Amino acid sequence: MPSSHSLALLLPLVVALPTDSVATQEAQPLGFEKGSLGEAPRSWFVPQAVRGWQAVLVEDDAPAGERYLRLEPTGDDASQVGNAMAMLPVGELAGRRVQLTAQIKVPDGGHAQMWLRVDRAEGQRGGFDNMSDRPITSPRWTEASIELEVDEDATRLALGVLAFGGAAACVDDMALEVVGAARSAQPPSPAAELSDRELQNAVAATRLLGYLWFFHPSDALVELNNWDNFAVELLETALPARTAQELVLALNQFIQPFAPTVELWWHQDEVPPPPGIPDAASHYRFWQHRGAGRIARGNNVYSSRVVKRRLQDPPPDEIAARHEHVVDLGRIRARVPMVVWANRRRTLPAAELPAAWHNDQLPRLSAKNRNTRLAAVAQAWCVFEHFYPYFDVTDVDWRAQLDVALRASAVAADGEAAADAIARLVGSLDDGHGRVMGGSRRDLDGYLPVALRWAGADLVICGLGSGVEDVRIGEVVESIDGAPVTRLHDQMVDLVSSATPGWTRYRTQMMFARWPTQDPVRLALRGPDGKRRDMSLARVAEFVADQSDERPANGSAVAEGIVYFDLNRAPTEELDKHLEALAAAKGIIFDMRGYPDSAAKDVVELLMTDRGQSAIWGVPRIESPDRSTWEWDGAGRWQLRPREPHLAAKVAFLTDGRAISYAESIMGIVEAYRLGEIIGATTAGTNGNVNPFEVAGGFRISWTGMRVLKHDGSRHHGVGIAPTVPVEPTAKGIAAGQDEVLDRAVAVLQKQIGG
Numbered sequence: 001m002p003s004s005h006s007l008a009l010l011l012p013l014v015v016a017l018p019t020d021s022v023a024t025q026e027a028q029p030l031g032f033e034k035g036s037l038g039e040a041p042r043s044w045f046v047p048q049a050v051r052g053w054q055a056v057l058v059e060d061d062a063p064a065g066e067r068y069l070r071l072e073p074t075g076d077d078a079s080q081v082g083n084a085m086a087m088l089p090v091g092e093l094a095g096r097r098v099q100l101t102a103q104i105k106v107p108d109g110g111h112a113q114m115w116l117r118v119d120r121a122e123g124q125r126g127g128f129d130n131m132s133d134r135p136i137t138s139p140r141w142t143e144a145s146i147e148l149e150v151d152e153d154a155t156r157l158a159l160g161v162l163a164f165g166g167a168a169a170c171v172d173d174m175a176l177e178v179v180g181a182a183r184s185a186q187p188p189s190p191a192a193e194l195s196d197r198e199l200q201n202a203v204a205a206t207r208l209l210g211y212l213w214f215f216h217p218s219d220a221l222v223e224l225n226n227w228d229n230f231a232v233e234l235l236e237t238a239l240p241a242r243t244a245q246e247l248v249l250a251l252n253q254f255i256q257p258f259a260p261t262v263e264l265w266w267h268q269d270e271v272p273p274p275p276g277i278p279d280a281a282s283h284y285r286f287w288q289h290r291g292a293g294r295i296a297r298g299n300n301v302y303s304s305r306v307v308k309r310r311l312q313d314p315p316p317d318e319i320a321a322r323h324e325h326v327v328d329l330g331r332i333r334a335r336v337p338m339v340v341w342a343n344r345r346r347t348l349p350a351a352e353l354p355a356a357w358h359n360d361q362l363p364r365l366s367a368k369n370r371n372t373r374l375a376a377v378a379q380a381w382c383v384f385e386h387f388y389p390y391f392d393v394t395d396v397d398w399r400a401q402l403d404v405a406l407r408a409s410a411v412a413a414d415g416e417a418a419a420d421a422i423a424r425l426v427g428s429l430d431d432g433h434g435r436v437m438g439g440s441r442r443d444l445d446g447y448l449p450v451a452l453r454w455a456g457a458d459l460v461i462c463g464l465g466s467g468v469e470d471v472r473i474g475e476v477v478e479s480i481d482g483a484p485v486t487r488l489h490d491q492m493v494d495l496v497s498s499a500t501p502g503w504t505r506y507r508t509q510m511m512f513a514r515w516p517t518q519d520p521v522r523l524a525l526r527g528p529d530g531k532r533r534d535m536s537l538a539r540v541a542e543f544v545a546d547q548s549d550e551r552p553a554n555g556s557a558v559a560e561g562i563v564y565f566d567l568n569r570a571p572t573e574e575l576d577k578h579l580e581a582l583a584a585a586k587g588i589i590f591d592m593r594g595y596p597d598s599a600a601k602d603v604v605e606l607l608m609t610d611r612g613q614s615a616i617w618g619v620p621r622i623e624s625p626d627r628s629t630w631e632w633d634g635a636g637r638w639q640l641r642p643r644e645p646h647l648a649a650k651v652a653f654l655t656d657g658r659a660i661s662y663a664e665s666i667m668g669i670v671e672a673y674r675l676g677e678i679i680g681a682t683t684a685g686t687n688g689n690v691n692p693f694e695v696a697g698g699f700r701i702s703w704t705g706m707r708v709l710k711h712d713g714s715r716h717h718g719v720g721i722a723p724t725v726p727v728e729p730t731a732k733g734i735a736a737g738q739d740e741v742l743d744r745a746v747a748v749l750q751k752q753i754g755g
Contacts, residue, residue, distance in 0.1 A: 032057060032067050032172065041069055044086045044160075049542045052078030053163070058170070063103045063141045068172035071112075071163045078166065080569050085160030088176075093150045093157065095182050100148075100159055102174035103141040109571070110165025111135040114144045121153040124415075127698070128438070130162065133298030141172070149182040149364060165597065166571060183361075186232075188368035194410045198239050201247055202374055202406050204329040205238035208251065210382030211327060211336040212259060214294060215625050217285045217306045218340055220258040220351040228696035229362045231375035239371070244268075244331045251332075260349045261341075264334045274324040274335065277315070278348045281341035283308050284319060289622040290633060291705045292387035295693035301619055301636065302691050302705055308342065322624070338624060367415030367697035377405045379695040380422055386625050388429060389618075389688075389707040390717050396428045415697060420495060422699055427497040430718060432660050432686030434497025435702040438694075446539035447513050448521060451546045452477060454505040458731045459485045459512070461525075462548035465540035472527070473548055474735020479524040481517050488515065497703075499718040502657020503684035513543055528735045548734045551591060552742075554578050559746045561586035561753060563649075567603065567666075568594035575599035583645045587749035589742065592655040592663055593680065600666045605643040607651060607675045614638035615668040615716065616709040617688065632707065640669070650752045651676030652745040655721065656728070660684035664708075667721040672711035678723045679745045685720030 035041045040055045052075045062068040071084040100116045113135050118126030127148035136142050150157070159176070163169035194202065209231055212221055224230060237254045241247035244266040252264050263272055285308050287294075293304030314320075322338040340347045355361070365372045381402050391398065408421035419436050426434040450471060451463030458476045477485055492511050498504040520536045527533070552564045555578035563585040565578060574597075582588055590603060618632035653676050655667055664687045670676060691705035710716050725748055733740040 032062075032069055032174075033065050037067070040084075041067075044069065044084055046071075046082070046084055050079050050081070050083045053082035053084075055084035062172050064173035068170055069161075070168055070170050071161055072168035073163075073166055080164075080166075082163035082169070083160055084171075085158060088157040088159070090150060090154045090156055093178065094154050095150065095152050096178045097147060097149045097180045097182050098157075099177050099179045100146045100174070101177070102144050102161075103172045104136045104144050104161065105139055105141045105170045106136060106163070106167055107139045107170065108167040110163060110167030110169075111137045112164070112169035112171075113162045114146060114171070115160055115162060116146045116148055117158045118148060118150055118154050119156045119158060120151050121155055125438070126151040126154055132692070135164070135298075136169075147179065151182075152185070166569065183364040186363045186366045186369050186372065188366060189370045191370060191411045191413055194407055197242070198410075199403060199406060200331050201238040201241050202235060202378070203402060204247060204331050205234050205251070206378035206381055206402060206406075207327065207329045208255075208264075208334060208336070209234055209378055210386055211334070211625055212255065212262070213382060214289065214292075214304075214386055215287050215338050216259050216262060216336055216340065217287050217347070218259045218261070218351040219347045220353040222306055223353045224258070224357060226357065226362055227379065228365055228375065228694075229357075231379050232365060232369075232371050232696055235374050235378065236371050239374075248332050257354050258351060259336075260351055262334065262336050264329075264332055266332055271326075271333075272335075277311070278341055280343050281311055281348055282344060283311055283342045284315070284323075284339050285309075285342050285347060286322065286339045286623060289387070289620075291619045291622075292383055292691055292693075295383060296691055296705075297693070300691065301689050311341070327625075365696050365698075367418050367699070369697075370410055372697045373409040373412055373415075373418040373421070374406055375696040376418065376422060376699050377402070377409045377425065380425060380699075380701055381405065383693060383701075384426075384429060384703070386627065387620070387622070387705060388431075388703070389620055389705070390429070390431065391627065393715060393717055394430045396430070398428075401425055401428050418697065419699055422695075422701065423495045423497075426701060426703065427493075427495060429497055429703070430499045431497045431704050432499045432503045432684045433688075433690045433702055433704045437700045437702075438698045446519070446541050447543050448480075448515070448517070449537040449540045449544065450477075450523075451544040452512050453509050453546060453548070453729070453734075455729045455731045455734060459489075459509070460729075460731045460734050462546045462734055463544045464547065465537075465544040466542070467540070468537060471523075471525070471535060471537070472735070473737075474528055474731060476526040476731050477523055478526055478532070480512075480515070481522050482524075488512070499685040500657060500682055500720050502681050502720070503660060503686065504657075506657050506684075528732060548729075548737070549593075551739075555581045558589065558742070559587075559750060562589065562746060562749050563587070564589045564591070564742075565603075566591040567596040567600045568592070569597050570599040572598045572602050575602055579645065582647055582649070585649045586753045587650045587652070588647060588676075589745050589749065590651065590653050590676070591742075592653050592659055592667060593741070594658050595660070595663055596666060600663075601638070602643070603647075604666060604669045604673075604675060605640055606645070606647045608640060608642045608673060609646070610642065612640040612669065612673055613711070614640070614665055615672075615687065615711055616713065618707040618709070619705075620707070638665075650749050652679050652725075652749055653677070654680050654741050654745055655683055655723065656681040656741070657684055659721070660686050661688070661690075664716070664721060668710060668716065671721050677725055677745070677748055678721065679725040679727060679748060680723050680741045681726065681728050682722045683720040685716065685718045687716055 057067050058070045113131040115130035117128045120126045129146045161171045248264045288307045289304045291302035293302040296302040325338045405425040412418040423436040449465040449468050450461045453462045461475045492508045496507045519539045523535045558564045621631040687708040688704045688706040692702045727744045
């Protein structure tokens with residue numbers, strides 16, 4: 001890594017910033033050594049949508065050269081995530097594999113992530129990595145690294161650093177280097193419907209994929225780290241088979257080098273006898289999963305390992321049965337041993353990973369290829385089939401969903417349509433953490449010119465974009481481009497995975513911002529007086545914020561003796577500044593309408609009078625497929641202890657459908673230990689650590705990998721934390737600038753304290 005200056009491009013490149021940012025400037029070489037201290041370095045900028053952050057040059061303990069970049073918040077109203085970035089023309093990088101490295105530190109807490117993105121022609125996205133699975137948390141300089149392949153049709157690279165937790169991030173010694181040629185690209189193939197025979201073959205290959213991927217521990221399959229290409233070739237092998245006999249022959253031939261003890265046969269064939277224990281065997285091996293650890297990335301509660309044990313003579317009946325495990329794949333059957341015999345060094349018979357399956361020799365997959373899209377569905381289905389913890393409370397025919405998703409993916413015209421097919425599959429799980437990203441989604445031309453939020457059955461304008469006039473906050477949108485919002489909402493719901501109506505509504509109101517519409521957008525509006533009118537508005541360049549969600553200042557009195565504190569994004573340090581006022585208050589309102597920071601956990605300990613715990617968290621322990629024998633690991637629950645100063649005031653917590661995951665851990669404690677009134681609407685009903693993974697074609701999928709129960713052992717998923725005092729905003733209240741949830745909390749506390 002070069003050390004003579006702070007940012008080295010190991011190619012003769014210059015930065016070209018977006019024309020709207022530097023319309024009168026020429027492109028400048030990228031680097032941290034030039035420019036004025038206390039100002040942004042040349043060619044770097046903070047996007048306009050990132051409020052309250054600045055990127056400045058600092059001269060201090062730079063690990064390379066004399067200066068480094070510091071990304072820091074400038075006020076209390078800063079956006080939740082800071083971002084400093086630069087952009088490069090592709091030039092000679094097209095068709096290359098590049099590596100971006102840097103030294104990063106976070107001196108004041110929080111965490112930072114470097115990111116790199118490839119932008120392609122026609123608004124499509126190429127590779128992207130933002131280090132979400134390996135964030136930098138150290139106050140010392142720490143090396144960060146990203147590798148991506150640059151598509152042949154790439155138009156530019158975007159790179160930068162993200163800062164989380166309201167704390168600064170420092171970057172230095174950044175270098176972009178070519179590390180090799182990109183792998184050969186997979187050719188596109190036309191969309192085409194699956195015949196009934198092809199569907200049956202694809203289902204058989206999908207089910208077989210899951211058993212091989214997660215439960216058959218041959219050396220070759222354990223060593224294989226590119227399951228995307230494996231899934232594609234498995235589908236390519238299966239699809240053309242005209243008969244069950246052909247399918248058996250093709251699949252047996254394909255998997256033999258990887259898993260020589262796996263056998264397939266036609267239903268009408270005689271079941272072959274199980275192979276005996278090899279004379280050279282001294283051990284046996286099997287997979288042991290703690291959640292879906294095989295797909296987990298970075299620091300995670302999930303893990304998978306191959307367990308090796310000495311062979312007993314004779315082996316226990318349970319081990320023998322798992323070795324002879326027979327599964328029905330639809331058209332055919334298979335013996336897929338969950339236990340593999342081994343000597344001290346390797347599994348038996350020997351299964352060496354073929355040389356062609358090392359990553360640098362495999363083709364680069366594209367969502368434009370039909371088999372890649374089918375493989376992406378197959379991979380996603382397999383992960384959930386064997387590891388999703390909520391099938392017992394989710395009303396879904398998961399086997400039937402595979403048919404639907406495979407058919408939809410086969411006819412998808414592009415990566416975006418394929419992403420929608422996977423999103424509908426994930427949506428059927430009713431998992432609030434369920435999201436599908438990537439797949440070469442096209443960037444739309446801007447955002448809807450107004451912000452929207454649901455108030456009962458009304459979709460209400462709650463924010464106005466730049467230059468938008470003659471529209472009033474509080475007006476109800478009845479249709480967009482002639483389509484009733486109820487119909488648009490129904491279309492969106494199919495793409496949303498959600499356990500409760502509140503989270504569904506939150507997701508759809510955010511989706512309206514980027515929903516494909518005409519430009520200008522035609523809105524049919526209804527005013528507070530009931531009068532209707534039509535408006536035509538141009539799309540805007542930036543996301544429009546909710547301007548009706550203005551909240552009081554932390555520590556301020558919202559009524560006599562009643563103090564307000566917003567836990568949304570509030571760290572412990574923010575709480576400490578207002579502890580004196582909170583301790584002296586007769587009533588306290590804690591706002592949990594959103595996602596909290598560390599102060600939320602502090603608050604519940606300040607309110608408790610005895611020790612307590614968080615909700616019941618369970619990571620599944622799995623050794624057999626299809627969720628047949630699960631046990632639950634409940635370790636890791638928070639152990640809560642009362643803290644000083646004890647807050648003895650009457651308390652109300654505000655919450656709604658936006659509160660998810662960590663927010664629900666907090667609200668679950670409030671509910672279980674009755675720490676205060678809960679005012680507003682039911683939370684998202686989704687808690688537990690996420691376990692994101694990537695499948696063929698670059699689709700990234702987020703989901704919940706563990707089970708959470710309420711303190712009393714009852715169901716949380718899809719139930720959430722219900723309010724003790726239900727209240728939701730109305731269009732009339734939004735139009736009048738009222739916070740009806742906060743107003744109700746004030747009234748409840750005034751009654752309790754006698755005010």
